[in-house]
Amino acid sequence: MSDRATTTASLTFESLYGTHHGWLKSWLTRKLQSAFDADDIAQDTFLRVMSSETLSTIRDPRSFLCTIAKRVMVDLFRRNALEKAYLEMLALMPE
Numbered sequence: 001m002s003d004r005a006t007t008t009a010s011l012t013f014e015s016l017y018g019t020h021h022g023w024l025k026s027w028l029t030r031k032l033q034s035a036f037d038a039d040d041i042a043q044d045t046f047l048r049v050m051s052s053e054t055l056s057t058i059r060d061p062r063s064f065l066c067t068i069a070k071r072v073m074v075d076l077f078r079r080n081a082l083e084k085a086y087l088e089m090l091a092l093m094p095e
Contacts, residue, residue, distance in 0.1 A: 012055055017046055024065050041076065045069045
């Protein structure tokens with residue numbers, strides 16, 4: 001990627017983050033009822049956006065961010081369920 005393309009993508013990401021981070025965090029807080037989890041998921045969402053190559057083709061930023069955030073939430077719920085099952089299994093094992 002050329003320096004100019006990198007700069008343009010970076011400015012686009014900065015604009016997306018600056019414009020929509022607060023909104024996304026509020027939306028996630030309402031969904032999760034946890035500001036701590038909302039912060040983590042918002043951070044992970046923007047990390048995924050930053051590493052994607054589709055940044056320049058986003059037509060509806062809020063829909064795009066919601067889709068990614070929902071996928072991150074699913075990952076979190078799966079990870080929590082797996083961790084809970086693992087801890088329950090450990091509790092049942094003889095010492």
